[in-house]
Amino acid sequence: MKILLFGAGGTIGQAVARELGSRHQLIRVGRTGGDLQADLADGASLRAAFEKAGAIDAIACAAGNVRFKPLDQLSDDDYRFGIEDKLLGQVRLVSLGGRQLSDGGSFTLISGILNYDPIAGGASASMVNGALDGFVRAAALELPRGQRINLVSPALLDESLTKYGAFFPGHETVPGARVGRAYAKSIEGRITGQIIRVI
Numbered sequence: 001m002k003i004l005l006f007g008a009g010g011t012i013g014q015a016v017a018r019e020l021g022s023r024h025q026l027i028r029v030g031r032t033g034g035d036l037q038a039d040l041a042d043g044a045s046l047r048a049a050f051e052k053a054g055a056i057d058a059i060a061c062a063a064g065n066v067r068f069k070p071l072d073q074l075s076d077d078d079y080r081f082g083i084e085d086k087l088l089g090q091v092r093l094v095s096l097g098g099r100q101l102s103d104g105g106s107f108t109l110i111s112g113i114l115n116y117d118p119i120a121g122g123a124s125a126s127m128v129n130g131a132l133d134g135f136v137r138a139a140a141l142e143l144p145r146g147q148r149i150n151l152v153s154p155a156l157l158d159e160s161l162t163k164y165g166a167f168f169p170g171h172e173t174v175p176g177a178r179v180g181r182a183y184a185k186s187i188e189g190r191i192t193g194q195i196i197r198v199i
């Protein structure tokens with residue numbers, strides 16, 4: 001399969017590439033690095049990346065930013081930032097990438113544990129993750145030509161514990177390899193409209 005992987009250079013993106021890279025042709029997309037450059041928050045850059053990639057069998061995303069702040073400090077602008085980047089950014093992959101995607105091809109988007117198991121400072125992240133859940137379940141009903149869509153929702157990764165562990169007191173972490181396999185389940189399997197929780 002020819003797979004377009006957004007955020008390929010990141011912690012989750014690298015785990016996905018390790019799982020799928022030997023079996024498939026990966027086109028790595030990053031804001032700065034990778035085979036192609038595009039920003040989820042910039043529709044024109046996404047259109048250009050899809051055009052360059054040509055026909056593809058899977059669009060997978062391991063990118064998307066939100067702001068973490070205490071609830072009483074989160075402004076409209078902070079919420080809008082996450083909506084524009086992680087939420088609408090991934091929705092754009094579906095609305096702009098569908099034409100390039102083969103019959104039966106798949107979208108795999110990323111959310112995270114925080115809408116099920118929240119942390120202090122994570123209200124915007126939880127909101128965006130919950131919205132992605134709803135989007136994926138509904139979009140699966142209407143995608144044309146047998147196209148599929150799933151959402152990977154991991155706990156904090158082992159590999160991210162040093163960076164973010166202090167914000168996740170008492171949370172269990174999961175190995176990146178399990179998250180990579182969740183993408184494989186979405187891309188190589190037949191499921192659609194599923195939230196694939198890795199906890």
Ligand SMILES: NC(=O)c1ccc[n+]([C@@H]2O[C@H](COP(=O)([O-])OP(=O)(O)OC[C@H]3O[C@@H](n4cnc5c(N)ncnc54)[C@H](OP(=O)(O)O)[C@@H]3O)[C@@H](O)[C@H]2O)c1
Nearest residue numbers: 007009010011012030031032039040063064112156157160
């Ligand atoms: N790490 C975890 O434990 C964990 C757990 C659950 C959920 N998540 C979610 O998984 C996603 C990825 O997390 P991560 O820890 O792997 O991130 P990361 O290590 O910071 O990597 C993010 C990757 O995505 C790219 N990227 C970032 N913003 C982008 C944008 N707007 N458009 C296009 N590419 C963009 C980055 O490219 P550049 O470096 O070029 O900017 C980088 O390659 C996030 O949405 C995060 O909330 C992470």
